[in-house]
């Protein structure tokens with residue numbers, strides 16, 4: 001039976017990846033950090049089918065013990081301080097978890113079992129102030145936040161351990177991917193949750209930052225399949241994963257509000273507090289390498305993604321009463 005360790009199991013992608021690997025017959029071990037309250041909302045339905053253990057990317061010993069005890073054949077490193085605005089308020093923590101955490105897990109693999117296949121969750125935020133349009137594997141990086149800078153480190157240490165120690169270490173450069181399980185502070189979920197509350201008259205307005213920012217948004221459920229496919233290849237490599245389409249925050253609002261019969265212009269208020277010290281204006285992927293080599297294609301369109309998220313938040317808010 002193949003076995004996988006997923007760091008960041010409580011996060012959006014951790015939950016979808018665990019579902020996918022379980023459906024493929026894997027034994028799944030999820031790593032979560034200790035907290036004083038339970039934090040398993042996204043994986044509650046999977047708890048009988050997998051093992052969830054404590055560990056932390058800031059603690060080398062915990063990573064070594066998990067690998068020694070559970071002997072996974074694949075490790076997916078999804079854990080990170082992943083919210084871009086927080087990375088300006090907590091830059092050192094972001095560097096320690098999102099950058100150095102990658103080295104700690106690679107070191108654990110190198111010492112415990114260098115045959116383990118490793119996936120690093122790299123990000124389109126590494127392209128930042130983009131050097132070419134669209135962005136592909138060879139596009140130079142120009143990160144615009146401490147988060148982006150930390151992810152560039154994580155990417156290059158993955159490549160370096162591949163080249164230095166011959167590890168099967170792969171970097172997936174994923175563009176934004178969303179779902180009904182997306183954290184509430186990210187712009188897509190902030191919008192769909194607000195649309196539901198406004199429709200149900202629980203909220204009056206939605207305060208947002210830069211409406212003209214453009215992102216290549218896909219569905220998280222599609223993207224975890226790409227992670228798995230990357231580790232089934234003959235050789236480790238770097239892959240860009242995205243839809244190849246870009247849309248603005250404004251367009252996201254337009255579709256989300258229209259889906260419940262409302263006009264976003266009547267509810268959205270631009271608030272400077274949500275502007276960033278340095279912005280990533282335009283992201284759009286060229287995923288042709290993934291299409292050709294992994295035979296990967298996204299299944300969910302932009303409009304389907306927006307309406308799926310609005311419908312889910314409406315149902316949730318209705319249930320909450």
Ligand code: NAP
Pocket residue numbers: 007008009010011012013014031032033035039055056057058077078079080081082083097121122123124173174175176177178183
């Ligand atoms: P997410 O929902 O924010 O999940 C992050 C996970 O990391 C959570 O389980 C979190 O645990 C865990 N974590 C944070 N600090 C940790 C630490 N010190 N030790 C162990 N675990 C820790 O992020 P996501 O959207 O699923 O993204 C997964 C990964 O892909 C991240 O590395 C992210 O940076 C990267 N990525 C995401 C996107 C995207 O659009 N979603 C695109 C490109 C790359 P708690 O629940 O305890 O906070």
Ligand code: F7E
Pocket residue numbers: 082083084122123124125174175176177185186187188190207208209210211213214215249274275276279280
């Ligand atoms: O912002 C603009 C904001 O926070 C998207 C993470 O998963 O994807 C994510 O990072 C855009 C930005 O995601 C608000 O200025 C406007 O341009 O949803 P976001 P992100 O920063 O792109 C990448 C690929 C990752 O790797 C990250 O981990 O939306 N925006 N108004 C706003 N953003 C937020 N959060 N809140 C607003 O009110």
